Amino acid sequence: MNFTQPRLPYAPDALEPVISQKTIEYHYGKHEKNYIDTLNKLIKDTPFDNMALEDIIVKSDGKIFNNASQAWNHIFYFFQFNPAGGSEPTGKLKDKIIEQFGSIEDFKREFEDAGATLFGSGWVWLSADGDGKLFITQGKNAENPMCDGLRPILVFDVWEHAYYLDYQNRRADYLLHLWDIVDWDIVSMRYNND
Ligand code: MN
Numbered sequence: 001m002n003f004t005q006p007r008l009p010y011a012p013d014a015l016e017p018v019i020s021q022k023t024i025e026y027h028y029g030k031h032e033k034n035y036i037d038t039l040n041k042l043i044k045d046t047p048f049d050n051m052a053l054e055d056i057i058v059k060s061d062g063k064i065f066n067n068a069s070q071a072w073n074h075i076f077y078f079f080q081f082n083p084a085g086g087s088e089p090t091g092k093l094k095d096k097i098i099e100q101f102g103s104i105e106d107f108k109r110e111f112e113d114a115g116a117t118l119f120g121s122g123w124v125w126l127s128a129d130g131d132g133k134l135f136i137t138q139g140k141n142a143e144n145p146m147c148d149g150l151r152p153i154l155v156f157d158v159w160e161h162a163y164y165l166d167y168q169n170r171r172a173d174y175l176l177h178l179w180d181i182v183d184w185d186i187v188s189m190r191y192n193n194d
Contacts, residue, residue: 003053005036006075014083018177023165031161032074039067057144069142073123077157082183089184092132093153093191100134112175114138115158124175126154128191153190154182 008028013021039056042064043049048056056068088104089097101107115124118138125137127150134153137145145152156178163174 002040003036003071005033006079008078010081010083015081015181017166018181019081020166023162026165027157027161028074028078032071032078035067035070035074039064039071042067054146058147066142069144073142073144073155073157076152077155080154080183080186081181082186083181085181085183086179087184090188091192093188096132096134096191108179111136111154111156112172115156115175116172118158121159124156124158125150125152127152132191151190154187 008024012024012028015024019027043051043056046064048060048064048068051059053068053072056064057072060068088094094104097104097107101110111124111126114136115138118124118140121141122143123139125135125139125145127135127137127145129135129150135145135150137150139145156175158171158175163171167174
């Protein structure tokens with residue numbers, strides 16, 4: 001089976017100034033596309049050929065894992081944004097964030113801090129376990145919390161390719177501005193519809 005790159009649900013310049021059209025052209029247009037194209041080549045005529053992407057991620061390692069997980073992570077990342085974002089979590093997710101982190105603002109600072117302090121390339125994740133407990137974790141390179149039995153809710157990409165054209169070395173600035181385009185309706189649905 002060939003995986004196809006899903007189209008973005010917004011125009012390439014729609015997330016400006018938080019994420020520029022140029023970054024979308026490289027990050028979505030070249031990086032994400034390349035992970036998907038490479039994965040399709042790697043799994044051809046292997047036992048992974050007809051597997052769901054999530055199954056490949058938890059069952060593979062090496063190059064196939066790296067490209068499968070990077071494909072999934074980028075699709076998950078780009079689909080949580082909306083030019084009219086910047087709202088607030090809703091329903092059970094909002095209640096749980098306040099219960100565990102004190103407030104939405106406290107949660108955001110802790111999430112940004114995890115992203116800013118991750119050394120090298122990777123992702124900062126909000127995930128939930130089977131009981132709905134939330135976890136903020138740092139994932140190196142292509143890591144995905146699914147491999148630890150957690151359900152991803154929100155992710156910020158902290159590979160330099162995600163922010164260098166717009167923010168250069170100012171990763172913390174990029175993380176701070178991402179909140180302006182997070183579509184909390186989509187993110188909350190990932191948690192509330194469990
Ligand atoms: Mn990326």
